Amino acid sequence: MLYSNLNSQDICDSLELFENMDLFLGSNELTVLTGPNGAGKSTLLRLLNVRALEAGYSVIYAPQSPPGSALSEGQKQMLRWLEWMELGFHSESILLLDEPFRHLDTDFRRKALSFLRSVPGYRLIVSHDMDLLQGANRIYHLQNGFLESYGGNLDFYRMERQRQRQARRRQSEALRNRLHENRKKSKEINQRQSHRTKKAVADNETQNIPRSFINKQKNRAEKTAARLNGATERKSRILERQQKEAYEKLKTLESEPGGIVRIPCGPGKKHALVVENLGLDFGATRARENQEEASSFSTVAIPDLNLQVERGEVVWLQGKNGAGKSTFLESVLGLRRYKGKVRLGTVPFYLPQNLEHFGTERSVEEMLMDFWTICCPGSGFPGPQAQKDWRNLLGYAGIPADTIKRSASTLSGGERMKVMLTMAAILEPGILVLDEPEQNLDLVATEELLETLRQYAGAVLFVSHDAVFARELNPHRAWTFPS
Structure with missing residues (x-):
């Protein structure tokens, strides 16, 4: 069809x-x-x-x-x-x-x-x-505006795009060289014309050649130069157009990670996170400092809900939909009520599944406080210098400076992710807690996220249902959340 x-x-x-x-x-x-x-x-x-x-x-x-x-x-x-x-x-x-x-x-x-x-x-x-x-x-x-077709799966798609990328880079380089040679040729024609004109004037002064003959030769040379220049200029315009088209097509293939956010790992204990006999509350969220006595809550005790994440360890949290994985992450970070024991041995950074704040018309800068409260539980709001560092990091990550003035709802999935990861870089956490971080990202942004996480030296606890994404992150172990 x-x-x-x-x-x-x-x-x-x-x-x-x-x-x-x-x-x-x-x-x-x-x-x-x-x-x-x-x-x-x-x-x-x-x-x-x-x-x-x-x-x-x-x-x-x-x-x-x-x-x-x-x-x-x-x-x-x-x-x-x-x-x-x-x-x-x-x-x-x-x-x-x-x-x-x-x-x-x-x-x-x-x-x-x-x-x-x-x-x-x-x-x-x-x-x-x-x-x-x-x-x-x-x-x-x-x-x-370009639609490229690849007759195969993800492996074939990646291999073919890499081949096309290399071929179009060579094409773009060849066009650039031809354009340079054409401009060089045009310059040489003008130089020869200038040399001939000067020589004719000198000959007239020394050899007393008739002015009419010199003017005739001069006009002939100028016409020849104009004709040759016109040809080279037309060729240059064609080459410039071809080079622009090649560059536009090359841009659609430039899928290597760029503008990677590097997150420093802060200090912490050997065990970044310890969870023992946790009972979850599936009701409304509440910050731990405002909790009532845990015994008054209606909690659900899930057998064998014990977990240790060591410093530098990457743990893949699996489980069925609705099992309580997101509730578990919010509980261990103190964003929900719970029973049992939770010990954080370092500063955490949390990336929730739904970044609802991005759906508003407020600017990214205005919403920094909201983001910080959710993603950096227990950490004080950053001061003026830290906020300045955050804006600089956005620039290093390839996000234009005026982005923080834009409405948050206009950001792409990749831009949203970089906003959050640069916040983590300011915090310097010892553990990243990520709830389906690959959702809403295109393949380029996903590659950038993977590279950021590979370079991070701290602990990572992440939820993902995408087995290919999880395998490329190369976790130390997978932990299945009990149903």
């Missing part, structure tokens, strides 16, 4: 994300659409839905899961999947899903991927999920 002349302005006149783009969907192929945040993937999916309905196809279209409800994010996604699995599909059905793998636990991911592979018809999934990309038959990459 071929979609032709796809234009983002067909969805909204103000959207200038892509135009005259073609996309092919193979029957019974699992096709995944990826690319940077803000490239227009969701817009493209909406446009394909409209086109398919107009053509009379049977379409199942699902935008991203809306926030809200008392269920966990993973539980909401599971309910959506169960609804899709009950629907009838045939060879002409079209399934268009936007980020459907977010927050799904490992077991349900296997079921969802098996369903996508077996269901008949045409399937296009928007996702940055490494597990899903590894199981794809075809991957499309959308960036800067």
Whole structure:
């Protein structure tokens, strides 16, 4: 099935994300659409839905899961999947899903991927999920208005983009050299013309050559120079245009991590975190300093909820959706009430699953206090010098200086992550506590996050359902949260 002349302005006149783009969907192929945040993937999916309905196809279209409800994010996604699995599909059905793998636990991911592979018809999934990309038959990459097709899974996609990147760098370098030679040639023509003019004047003075003859020779030389200069200028314009096009295409392939945030590791004890016989409270959150007696709480004691994380150790926390992993992380950091013993041997930094504050219209700078209270529990608010250092770190990480003045809701997933990681760099924690940190990140931002965590010398306790992401982080051990 071929979609032709796809234009983002067909969805909204103000959207200038892509135009005259073609996309092919193979029957019974699992096709995944990826690319940077803000490239227009969701817009493209909406446009394909409209086109398919107009053509009379049977379409199942699902935008991203809306926030809200008392269920966990993973539980909401599971309910959506169960609804899709009950629907009838045939060879002409079209399934268009936007980020459907977010927050799904490992077991349900296997079921969802098996369903996508077996269901008949045409399937296009928007996702940055490494597990899903590894199981794809075809991957499309959308960036800067260009749509690139890769006929394979994540490994093939990475290998092919690396090959294309190297080839286009060579092409860009060759065009730059040709442009330099062309400009050099133009300069030599002008120098020769200037030399001939000076020589003609000198000959007239010494040899008494008629002025009419000198002027005739001069005019002929100027015409020749103008013709040659015109040719070289036209060639230069062509080369400049080709070089610009090559550079624009190269930008869509530049996916190596850049602007990596380096987080210093602060001092601490041998055991960064010790948890013994923890009982969780699944009610409202409350800071520990405002707690009542723990005996008055309605807590849930989970057997064998004991954990030790040593300094420098990376621990992968696994578990089913709704089991209480996020509640556990908030409890050990003192953001929820609990029973049992928790000992932190160092300063923690917490990255929550849902960064709700980013959905407001307040500026990033204005919200620093809110971020700090959540992510740096027990740490005093940074002073003026620390805030200045934070702004400088954002610059080193590739975030423009005016970003902190922008509305927080305008930040991309990668920019949001860098804002949080630079806060961690100011705090210099001894342990990072991360709740599904790869969610909402495109592949480039995910690579940058992985590189930051690999370079960090402290302890890391992270929740993730993406097995590919977790394996690339190379944890020392995995700890399964009891259901």
